[in-house]
Amino acid sequence: MSEIIPIPAHSFGARYKTAQIRGDAPAAETGAFSFKLLIAFFFLLYSSLPLMFPVLELVRPAQMIGGLALIVLLYEKVAARQGLDFAWPDGYLLAGFVAAAGFSVVGALWPGYAIDAALNLVKMGVVYLLIVNTVTNENRLRTLLWVMVLCGLFPALGSLWYWQRGIKIEGRAAWIGMYGNPNEMAYSLVVLIPLAVALSRRLNLGRRILVWLVIAAFITSIYLSFSRGSLIGLFAVLAYTGWRQKSKFARAGMLGVLVVGALAVPLYWSRGDGFNNLQEDTDLQERMTTYKVALAMYSEHPLLGVGINCSSVAWPLYAEANHLKNHKWLITHNTFLQALSETGTVGFLFLVLFFGAAIYRAWRGGRSDIPGREGVTELMAALEIAFWGFVVCGLSGGYVMSWFPYLLAGLIGAAGRIAAEPNQAPQSTGFR
Numbered sequence: 001m002s003e004i005i006p007i008p009a010h011s012f013g014a015r016y017k018t019a020q021i022r023g024d025a026p027a028a029e030t031g032a033f034s035f036k037l038l039i040a041f042f043f044l045l046y047s048s049l050p051l052m053f054p055v056l057e058l059v060r061p062a063q064m065i066g067g068l069a070l071i072v073l074l075y076e077k078v079a080a081r082q083g084l085d086f087a088w089p090d091g092y093l094l095a096g097f098v099a100a101a102g103f104s105v106v107g108a109l110w111p112g113y114a115i116d117a118a119l120n121l122v123k124m125g126v127v128y129l130l131i132v133n134t135v136t137n138e139n140r141l142r143t144l145l146w147v148m149v150l151c152g153l154f155p156a157l158g159s160l161w162y163w164q165r166g167i168k169i170e171g172r173a174a175w176i177g178m179y180g181n182p183n184e185m186a187y188s189l190v191v192l193i194p195l196a197v198a199l200s201r202r203l204n205l206g207r208r209i210l211v212w213l214v215i216a217a218f219i220t221s222i223y224l225s226f227s228r229g230s231l232i233g234l235f236a237v238l239a240y241t242g243w244r245q246k247s248k249f250a251r252a253g254m255l256g257v258l259v260v261g262a263l264a265v266p267l268y269w270s271r272g273d274g275f276n277n278l279q280e281d282t283d284l285q286e287r288m289t290t291y292k293v294a295l296a297m298y299s300e301h302p303l304l305g306v307g308i309n310c311s312s313v314a315w316p317l318y319a320e321a322n323h324l325k326n327h328k329w330l331i332t333h334n335t336f337l338q339a340l341s342e343t344g345t346v347g348f349l350f351l352v353l354f355f356g357a358a359i360y361r362a363w364r365g366g367r368s369d370i371p372g373r374e375g376v377t378e379l380m381a382a383l384e385i386a387f388w389g390f391v392v393c394g395l396s397g398g399y400v401m402s403w404f405p406y407l408l409a410g411l412i413g414a415a416g417r418i419a420a421e422p423n424q425a426p427q428s429t430g431f432r
Contacts, residue, residue, distance in 0.1 A: 030076055030077070030080045030082065030136065031073055031076050031077075031133060031134035031136060032076075033072050033076070034069045034070075034072040034073035034076060034130065034133075034134050035134040035135070035140055037065050037066075037068055037069035037072060038069055038127075038130050038131065038134055038135075038144070039143070039144065039147050040065050041062060041065045041066050041069060041127065041130075042144065042147050042148060042151060042407075043147065043151055044061055044062040044065065045062060045151075045403060046148070046151035046152060046154045046155065047151060047154045048154065048155075048158075048175070048176050048177040048178075048179065049061070051176045051177045052176070063123070066123060066126060066127060066130075069130055069134075070126055070129075070130060073130060073133055073134060077133070084129065084133055085132055085133050085417060086129075086132070087132055087361070087416060087417065089353070089357050090354060090357045090358055090361065090409060090412075090413050091128070091129070091132065091413065093350055093353045093354035093357055094125055094128060094350075094354050094406070094409070095125065096350040096354075097121075097343070097347055097350035097351045097354055098118075098121050098122060098125045099350075100304070100343045100344070100346045100347035100350050101117070101118045101121050101308040101342075101343050101347055102118045103304055103346070104118075104304045104305050104306075104307050104308050104342060104343045104344065104347060105118055105307060105308070106304065107301065107304055107305075107306075107307065108306065108307020108308070108310050109306050109307055109310050109313050109314050109317070110307065110310050110313045111307070113307070113309060113310055113313060114307035114308050114309060114310050116309075117307075117308045117309030117310075117401060118308050120401060121308065121401070124403060124406040125406070127403075127406065127407065127410065128406050128407075128409060128410040129410075130410075131144070131407070131410030131411055131413070131414050132410055132413045132414050132417065134414075135410075135411065135414035135415075135418075136414070136417070136418065137418060138375050138376050138379075138418060141376065141379060141411070141414060141415055141418060142199065142375075142379070144411065145195050145198075145199055145379065145411070146199060148192060148195060148407075149192050149195055149196045149199060149211075149214065150214070152188070152189055152192045152214075152218060153214060153217060154175075155175050155179040155185050155188060155189065155221070156189055156214075156217045156218050156220075156221040157217060157221075158175035158176065158179065159173040159174055159175040159179065159185055159221045159224070159225070160173065160217070160220060160221055160224070162174065162175060163224055169181075169182050171226070172224070172225050172226045173185070173221055173224035173225045173226075174225065178402070178403075182225040182226065182227050183225070183227045183229065183230060183393075183396075183397050184397070184399070184402060185221070185225055186221065186222045186225035186227040186230030186231075186393075187227070187229070187230045187233060187389075187390065187393035187394075187397060187399065187402075187404075188402075188404055189218040189221055189222050189230075190218075190222060190230050190233045190234050190237055190389045190390075190393055191237075191386040191387070191389045191390050191393075191404055191408060192218060192386070193215055193218055193219070193234070193237055193238070193241075193386075193389075194237055194240075194241050194382045194383075194385035194386045194389065195379075195382050195383070195386055196211055196214060196215050196218075197215070197241055197382065198378055198379055198381070198382035199211065199382075200212065201378070202375075219234065222234050227397075228396065229333075229392075229393050229395065229396030229397050230393050230397075232392060232393075232396075233389045233390075233392040233393035234389075236388065236389060236392045237385055237386070237388070237389040237392075240385045240388060241385055244366075244381060244385070286330065287333040287334075287396065289319070290315075290330050290331070290332045290333050290334070291332070291333075291334060291337055293311075293314075293315060293318045293319050293330075293332070293341075294311060294332040294334070294337040294338065294340065294341040295337070295340075295341070296318045297311060297314050297318055297341040297342075298340050298341045298344065301341075301344055302344055302345055303344045303345060303346060304343065304344040304346060304347070305340070305341055305342045305343045305344035305347060306341060307342060308342050308343055308347075308400075308401075309342060309400070309401055310342055311331060311332045311338055311341045311342050311398070312330060312331045312332075314341075315330050331398045332398045333396055333397055333398055334394070334395060334396065334398065335394030335395070335397065335398055335399045335400055336348070336351075336352065336394065336395075338398040338399075338400050339352075339400050342400065351400070354409065355387075355391070355405065355409075358387060358408070358409040358412045358413070359384060359387050359388070359391075361380075361412050361413070361416050362380050362381070362383045362384035362387060362412045362415075363384050365377060365380035365381075365384075365412075365415060365416055365419055366378075366380040366381030366382075366383075366384050367381070368380075368419065370419055373418075373419050376415055376418050376419045377419070379415055380412065380415045380416070380419070383408060383411055383412050383415065384412075386408055387405070387408050387409070387412070390404060390405050390408065
């Protein structure tokens with residue numbers, strides 16, 4: 001009979017519902033093929049290959065690979081006599097939010113639109129589950145983070161290439177697909193910067209310089225997007241990263257970068273809407289209007305909202321007549337108010353608690369001193385900063401239906417699971 005190895009059921013103040021793992025199938029050896037499929041999914045998500053080569057869209061490669069990864073994972077779990085792992089409470093809170101989004105379809109102002117959005121949330125939940133169950137050691141965690149950082153060059157360089165060719169969105173840098181929105185393109189790069197900084201620490205000088213060139217490309221794209229919310233998120237990420245540095249010299253250097261950046265922004269800002277004279281800023285006033293409209297939607301649909309992703313559809317019904325002259329539909333430019341108006345009190349509470357649980361797990365994990373887990377601790381600290389970057393950007397952008405918070409939360413859950421397991425032999429990162 002195989003020896004049963006129990007997995008500790010604690011991780012930085014949050015428990016895991018973790019299946020017992022048999023001695024003939026250690027956690028580090030399960031999910032190998034499904035993990036490779038997960039890497040392929042991440043590559044497709046960042047590269048937007050089907051949009052560059054429309055013929056690929058016929059087979060929907062991202063959906064096909066994601067579905068295949070889930071099937072393979074289930075087979076691998078059954079073969080290893082294991083159950084699926086769920087981070088408590090993160091995974092259950094996410095399931096609750098997905099369920100609330102599904103129930104919001106019942107009273108949605110556009111049921112078909114809401115159903116499509118709810119199904120997309122299910123896909124995000126599936127990928128979250130794949131990450132938690134396949135990223136089972138530090139080597140895999142680092143590998144997936146490297147994939148994210150390096151694949152981030154697709155939207156970064158793509159938007160810079162479009163900018164150089166004069167292809168802009170209202171004078172702002174953007175790329176294709178979900179990166180065709182300058183705000184979403186910029187914030188997706190903001191959350192990668194702390195991950196890149198953490199990964200670079202264990203590299204030699206030459207490779208570290210290359211990583212900093214990648215970061216420079218990210219920052220350039222963020223700036224040229226002229227997304228004020230993302231720029232504030234960038235400064236928040238850099239400030240928090242600098243504050244977490246152990247070296248006083250590193251802290252001083254980061255502070256210098258922030259000061260220089262703050263002084264340089266107004267010099268080259270070419271977007272009509274900047275950071276001055278906000279009282280007369282049309283764009284800012286429109287955002288404030290979306291907040292008022294979102295609260296109006298919530299006041300009439302307090303339980304389940306107007307339907308997931310339907311706040312823009314509901315806009316003409318709740319906006320004042322003078323705002324309808326210029327815009328028939330506007331999205332809510334705040335992730336939390338978007339969730340409140342679209343999924344009501346139930347969905348809002350599940351989503352906020354889900355985000356809070358992920359941040360708390362990363363916060364505790366990034367400050368732990370578990371022997372042999374120093375590398376995971378370092379990465380969890382970076383993931384916490386990245387998630388705070390999303391939160392700051394989300395205060396001025398509606399990102400409920402964006403992939404990146406769910407990917408970050410999945411990585412945090414996986415990192416917590418790794419730290420909760422018995423120490424194993426050090427893993428090679430493959431990038432030294």
